[in-house]
Structure formats: C-alpha cells, structure tokens
Amino acid sequence: MPDDSTNCFVYIFTFLNRQDLLKWNGWGYSDSKFIFNKKGQAEFTGKRYRLSGMVLPALREWFEKTFGASLEHKTPPRSALNTSDIPAPILNEDFLDDLKATKIPFSHEIEDRIFRAHGHCLHEIFALREGKFERVPDMVVWPSKYPNNKSILSFGVKYFIFTLTGGTSVSSALECPPDEKRSIVSLDTSQMLNVSGYCTGHEPDSMEFSTLGGWVATRASGMKKNIYGNIEDLVVHIRMVTPRGVIEKSCQGPRMSTGPDVHHFIMGSEGTLGVVTEVTIKIRPVPEYQKYGSVEVAKQRCAPASIRLMDNAQFQFGHALKPQVASIFTSFLDGLKKFYITKFKGFDPNQLCVATLLFEGDREKVLQHEKQVYDIAAKFGGLAAGEDNGQRGYMLTFVIAYLRDLGMDFYVIGESFETSVPWDRVLDLCRNVKERIVRECKERGVQFPPLSTCRVTQTYDAGACVYFYFAFNYRGIADPIHVYEQIESAAREEILANGGSLSHHHGVGKLRKRWLQEAISDVGIGMLKSVKQYVDPNNIFGNRNLL
C-alpha cells in the first residue's frame, strides 16, 4: 500500500497515458519492483510502499529453497517493445472520420494498444515478456470526458467491436479474439472517484490499478467485505449504455422488488453487453480506528473486517518478506518471540498456520471486537501473534504480483486462482487441490517441487473463499505456459469435483468458459444467451467472454 491512509481513500486513477506510470510488461508501477541487489539480497525499489527501499534478507533463501531456483539462471524479459512485432491496426476510415468529428480523444499508437491488449494472466504476461502478440486492439478511445457514449456506439454498429479496459483481469477477459477481423476498439473508462474523508470500503487486492467499471463487470469482492459488503451490496445504481439503448433504474431506492434485479444482468456481464458509464455506490466516513492482528493456529467464528487464514507454506512465505530489522533490540525481541512460540508453546514452525485480522470502526468497538476474537482463538489453542504479523499478511496480498515478476526473471512462473466453497468442504478441498497440483507437476515433468499453497480470504455464513497460489520452477520444460495451463485446469477440475465454485470473484472471462455450462446449467446458459442476443445482436461487445 502506498501508505496507511490509502486504505480508506482514493484508489482509482485517470491517466490519459497510464503506461507512463505503469509497467508495460509486468505488474504495477514502473518504479516499484523486487530486485536482487549487488550483495545478492532481495530489495524492493521505489517509494510507494511500506516495503519500498527495504532489504529483505530472508527472501532469497526462501526463494531458492522453495523453488530450487538459482540467481545464476536468469530469464530476463525483452527490455523494449519491438514495434515490428505488433500487427498493424485494422482501421475503418468512416469510423475515424466520425470519431474526429466528436473530438473524443483516441489513439492508435503502439504503446497505447499494447497496454490495453492484456490482463494479468500468467500467459499474457509471459507473452509480453517474450514480445509475442497475436491480436491487439486497433485503437484506444477515451470517452469518459464525454458522457454521451451513445454516439460512439452508434458508429460502432456493423463495423466494430469493443473491449473494455480494467487491466487487472485474470480470466483472459481482455484477450482479443485472434480471429476477429473487425476493427477492435478499446474503451479506456478509468474514472476518478475522489471525495476526501470518505471511503467505499471496497478493497480488492488489485485496488490500486483496477477500476470501478471493472469491479461491476466482474462482480468483484474486497477483503473488507465483512463490514462493507461485496460490490453487489455496495452498488446503489448503475447506468449502462448498450447497443440497444441505455439501461438503468428509475430511482435510487435502497432495495426494490421489481422483478429480477436488472443490476444483476450488468454485474458479472464481463463487458459483453455494454459500457457502464455511471455507478452510484455507498460511501462511508473513513473509520476512526484501524488495527491489524494475527492469530497463530486458530479456527474461529466471529467476523472482523477482514480475516484470512493462511496455511503453513504461506506463513513461511510471509516470513520471507520480513524486512531487515533496524536495531539489535528488535532482532533480540524477534528471537525471543520465536523461542517462546516454538519451544515454550511447542508449535512446530513447519506446521504453524496463521490467521491475519483487520479490525475497523470506532476505537472502542475495535478493541472490544479484538478481545472477542482473541478469546475465541485462545479457546482453540491459538496464540495472538501480534499486529506486525497481521500487517505483513496483508502486505503479501499487495506485493504478490510484484513478486511474480521477480520469479519470472528466474525461471519461476506462477499464478493465483480462487474459489468459494461451503464450510464443511473447505479443508478437504484445500488438501485435495494442493495435492492435485503437486501430483500433476510430477506427472508433467516439472523438475522441482512446486509451491502450492492456499488461504481462506473471505468468510461467509455458508462458506468461504479460498485463494490458491501456485508457482513452479520451469527449468527443463520446453513449453512452460502450456504445462502451467494444463495444471491449472486440472486444479480447477479438482475444485469443481470437491464442491467448489468456478469463481468467487475473478470471473469467467475466456479462461473458465468451458466449465460455465456445468456451473449454471443449460437453461442458465440459455438465459444469458438470450439476454446477449437482445441487447447486442451484432456482437459489438465481442470480447467473447462468458458465453
């Protein structure tokens, strides 16, 4: 996180040229990344995050031990874009003329197009690093300053196809269909949301870079949903422009019984129906008080703003991100803590798992809540493990994508994926999916044991959201991305067989399309199809997500 205050503040950016600030072939800000410095120690560059500028002495050992990776074996990305690699844009002169007349800004510069040609799936980033492109948008349009989006759509009929940008998709939602012959126009709809002193409380892991429209389009979920709710709970009103016309509700009543909620056609439509031009969401005053916490080994039934339960592998991962301590005293204290936990309490560091907690609200309530949680934890043999551990747990969330870029410099590729599952199946699902990953890796010739770890990131009355991290060292494998995809799809099959859902909040995109029918039944598919058929008969929003 940039600094603590951003937790509750502004997160959406409007850049005319986002690529000036952000990496074109990796995650996040250009100035922020993990490197191994001259001493061979890991370091996080830049100034934006708490971790920025710090040395992380344990990371290298963890990295080498976990993946069997070595700093000698490098796989650096292409340093610059080779313009000749990019297919020439397919442009439609009529459309260009019309567009010029409206004075809506647009571009067909290569950088603009490449930047909007992908999400953050492993294969997309891998292709960028290798400089391979199949089909990218032919032009980018910034309509947001011109609320009358309808005009663009009216040009679009019969000629064009749109994809929308959020940029942080992990479902191949932004991938352009390679066989699309029409001109692909990418609408950049990043918007500003900036009212100081208030917050929405919606904090997905990608919140620095994702957009409100993206949240709505994918049915996003934020980590503090226990207090604030998921996107569907936050939204009061949506306006969407479709090829058929504008869809919106007539008022802002907090709940209505007017047949099936039309918002639910929009939320999760993944850009297949239209452009969301306006969203009204609830905001709340910035919470007075915030406190992190953590519990080692615990099961509980009480809901802080956010609770996450990590397995042992992730606990160790988190520890690898401990920055170098400034004073001998802290280091001594750390040693003492470790001694207390492992020797005195008899916890095995190879079996420890940790729940990270975040409490929010007025001070009194937070403290009361905190006590309640720790009492429950103690009942189940858990041990309060301090604010520091808690905060580090959440930090992992924000830097994990940067870490993947580091891994990719050294033959390590990985990805996260998620599911939701009823409580009684959580443990079995976690064990089976992790084991399936390990087994598939072995069967597909991966030479080193993979990192296969999970955590519970969201809790509900009826179940939980489980997040998996899976990464492996691909030295010795000819087509690592293909192997990776086969394993991820095996893992997804395992999830489905164990009663998990196709997705909790990442969405379907193109990556998980093939399972959608099984997930929502034939009639369900038929319903979605007929909505699409009515709303967008010419398939202008032809990103081919979902259906």
Next chain:
Amino acid sequence: MASENAYSPQDPTLKKRDDFEDVLEERRNSSDVKYAFRCYTPVLYNGIPPCKASLLKHTVLKSDHVLFVIQQLSKESGESPEIIHEEAVEILDEMAQNLKLSVVRFFAFMLSKAFKTLFQRVRVNEEGIQRLQQAIQQYPVVLLPSHRSYIDFLMLSYVLYTYDLSLPVIAAGMDFLGMKIVGEMLRMSGAFFIRRSFGGDKLYWALFSEYVKTMLRKGYAPIEFFLEGTRSRTCKSLVPKLGLLNIVMEPFFKGEVFDVSLVPISISYERILEESLYAYELLGVPKPKESTSGLLKARKILSDDFGSIHVYFGHPVSLRSLAQGKISRSYCNLVPRHIPVKPPKDIFTFVNDIGYKMVRLQQENMVISPWVLVASILIQSLPQIDINHLTEQTVWLRNLAQSFGAFVDWPDHISVSKVVASSISLHHSIVKNTGGRVTLIEEKQDSSNLEHQLFKYAATVLMCASYRNQILHIFVRPALVAISVHSVGSSRKEEIFSYFSFLRDIFSHEFIFAPGHTVQDFEEGCYLLMKADAIQILKTDILLSERGHKIVSFFLAMFQPFLEGYQVICRYLSEEALEGVTENQYVSAVRKFAVKLLLSGAVKSCEVLSSDLQKNALAALLKLNICRKTKEMEQVVVKVNRTAVNSVEDTLGRKLTPLKTALARL
C-alpha cells in the same frame, strides 16, 4: 492382426511377474517365540497410529451421518432417538474390531506352527510387499484378496505381520462370531463382523458404512474385504459384490480423501483345505455351522500335506486414475456430505466396472499349479486315463496355457513325469494311480442306492472340477470363440461374433466378463487363437486351421459340462417349472430333475448337480429377462418365458455343422 477392430490385445506372455520368496523357510530355521515377540513397527499412513477401538466407536456414533440417520428413523418410527442410539451402540459393539497386538502375536506363534505342518511353502512376491509399503504411506489402502479358503485372511495378516506392514482391519461374515473364543480372538486380530443380509436396515447400513469410512478417511489401517463376498466353493472367481466397494469409494467421490489405493491380492492354493467340504456343500449337504469344536475336529487335517500357497500382491491401483475422465464427482455437491445420496447411474456403472476389473486383476496373478493342468486333462478323460498319455497331454496343455499368459508354477529341474506323479500323490483324496491307470478315488459302498452312489461319485468329480476351474479364466475367451466357430457352421465373422456374445451373456455369472466389453473379449479370444495357429482371421471370415482342430475339441470338452448343464436347466424350466417355481425350491427341484437324467444316462456330466452352476444359470436367465421374479404369497416365485428358454436350450445345443465341413473350406 487381420482384425479390423482397432483394439489390439497385448501378448499375454510378455506380462512381467515378480519372483516369490518362501516366508516359511525362515520360520523353519528360527524360533517362533522370538518371531512372535519381535519388535513390530509398521510404516503408517500420514504417520497416524492405529486408533483405539473405543475412540473409533465413539467417533462413528457421534458422526453427522449416524446422528442424521438416527434422527430420521426416529421421525419415521416415532421411537425416541435415545432408544435408537442404544440400538446403535449394540450394533456397533457386535460389529467393531478390537485389534490387540498381544493377540496378533499369539496368532503369529500359532499360525507359524500350523502353517509349517500344513504347507510346504508359503510364497510371497516381495516386490509386491514393497509396493504395498509405499502405497500405505501415501494414501488409504484397500486390500482385495481372492477368497478360496478360511485361511485367506489369517494368511494375509500373517504375511503382513511377517513383513512388518500395518495389519488390516477385515470385514468378516457374522458366522465367525458363532465360534465362541475364536470369534473374539479374530476380533482382536482386526476382524470386524457384518451381518450377511441387512437389506433394508437403514441404521445398520449407516453404522456399518460410517464405520468403514471413518477408518478409511482417518487412515488408521488398511481395510481388507473380499470382493467375491464369500468363499468360492468352485474355485472360480465369483461375480463381484459391490456393497463394500461402494462404501470404500465414497470418501473419494466426496473428496474426503485425495485418493484410495486398491490392491488386488491373489492367493492360490495347491490344495484347498475345504475341498471335500465344498463339494458336499455344492451337492446340497447343508453347510455345517462354524463352531469351535468343528475346528478342533479339523485337527486331523493338520496331519495332511496341503502343498504350497502363493500370495501375490498386485500393483496398487489408484482409484483416482481409474475415475479420471470416467465420472463426474459433482453429484455430491448439492447435499451436505453426511446425508446419504443415491449416486447417479454412471457412478453405479463405474463401481461395477471397477469390481470386475479388480477380480480380473486377481485372476491375472493367480498361480496355476501343475495339478490344475493334470485335473483339467483327467476330468475330460473319465473314467480313466493312461499315465503316459496324461503326462503328454499335461505338457501340451501347459504350453498352451503359458502361451495364453497363464502364470504356471512348473518346477524347472524335475522331470515332467515326476511332476505329474507328485501332483497325483498330493491329491490322493481325489485321484489314484494304479498300475499306470489314473482314476478318481471311489469309496467302497453298498451299491443298492444308485442315487447315493451317484452323489459320492459326483463329489469327487466336483473336487476335481474345482481344480480345473482354476484355469478356466485363461481359456474362457478363446474357448467361447472356438466353440462359436464350431457351432455356428459358417465362417462369417459376424455370425460367429453373435453366437459368442450369446454364450457370453448366458455365462455372465459363470465366468468373469467385464460388462460392456463384448467386443474386446471377442478380439482377445480371436487373438489368442490366432497366436496358437488355431484360426485364421480374414476380412469377413474366421477359418479354422488344421492345428485348430485339436484345440477346438479340447475346449469343447473343457466347457462341455457348462454347456450341458445349462441345457439341462433350460429343459427343467421349460418342462417342469412352467407354473413357476419358488426361489427356495429351485435348487432342489433342478437337482432332482438332473439326477433322473444322469441316472438314465441321458446326461453325462455330474457338474450339473452343482448348486453354484444352477444358481449362476438362473441369475443369467433373470438378467436376460428370460425368467423373472414375482412375489406371490410372501414367496419369491420364478416365472419362465417358455419360448425364450427353449430357444436358449436349442441355441446352446447347436451343432449343425460337423467339424469336417469347416475344415474343408480351408
């Protein structure tokens, strides 16, 4: 291969099998007491130590599944849950195992003594033991031994103890509990007891299945049960029973375990302890209830020699790999897992397929002793055969069997005639060699009662047949093809195939045919015959070769008892059971009918008297809808479709074309 079908069977002789070690050898050379008291530290699944019996019971009683069923029964019957709970406690007490190492050690000592006197050798494939040891550490293991004798599970536990492997918990029939002390001792050596039939008893089913599943999920110990459900009295593999198989697979279907390893185990006896007991049982002498005194009487058996035993641990089969792409486990997704769900049809089919697959894997590694070959020749040549001819034929059959992939345990360094002679002397209860003529043993008796005499003779024949039966699984596919080629009277492939599939359907309970594999079975049979130069396969025709003549007539003779037996049963059904016959009376009625025919000389083979054959025939006819069951006045009555039965009888008896004509076409 000339066959147009893409399926190409592998050459069975290429199958690699492990070597054997004799576990008794060490016992003969060192102290049994020391052996019984040695340090026993088996490797464990996930490092989980065996669970205390009381804790296990408690876990089962408190499980959501059992609580749910108790709740449900209480609602249905109006009985209070407490009373049903007490009932559950009783059932569980009756069922549960209570593994005690001290008793295991006692058994280890006693069995060492017993086995050493009974058997020459107990030979085990050690590579299989190593594979099992690995499997045990990885996933919950289910041991699936063949079932030919009471000795089976004692022997298996004994072998596992010897090799320092986890002792299994064993599903045993309730009848063992009748044996006062022994029953309890078996319980303490890991047996748990199930009632033979508990059809609609929901509480019993819930407790029983939860009990097995808890052990499996927690991985306390390998679970062992007999797929065939009961000891095979005929020494042919029995059609698999699916109840327990369903239960052990369920934790995988529901995702409660990542995988389950199924380990087929083939236990082959050179001479079976219960051989004569089985024969009389098949003939309708009621089975004596197992009792301790009965077991003591069996002591006289101890002075006899029962040859060698081979225990072959097959490759552990991963249930997960078997299920891959075959089934969808998502049917469990919409109901909490402790609530019983009826699995969809594809799951049922899958479990059934696996049952057959595992039985076939057991068959594959069954060791065939020379005596099995001798008995197969002898039974075709009754009443007597010249010893030299017998030896010559035995060698011919050995070569044929080996080329068909049989696992024959033929000693290398001894002359052929000695091997045959020692086989005959080991089986002195069945056969004797007087002056170069080999005949069945016939007890002296008053010849006044012809029927009595017939039964005595039939018992010896059935004993002999039980050894021949041990090789039938090698020959059944090529034999049915050969019989089809012979009987159809045409060389057209599709006609031969259709007769083959008729035979296969009719014999579906007699022999193990994987369901739905008719084409594969046909191809396999053709391939083996072709390999033996018996037939030639052209594009649309199958032709018998010169050499095939002998093989075909051998196979015809080998399977004649079954062909004839089934015809007799069809005749009985169409002549005497038109009004229907109650299920209970069926066996005795057929027996009476058959005795008449045998005494009149119209039927040759005594094997029709075997109740096993009679029941198998009825089961197949029921499955083919030629007969059907109805309930009349509290009794199950079998009704017969006369035309259909007659047509089966005619088809079975079809020998329109003499062998010569087929040959002439070559």
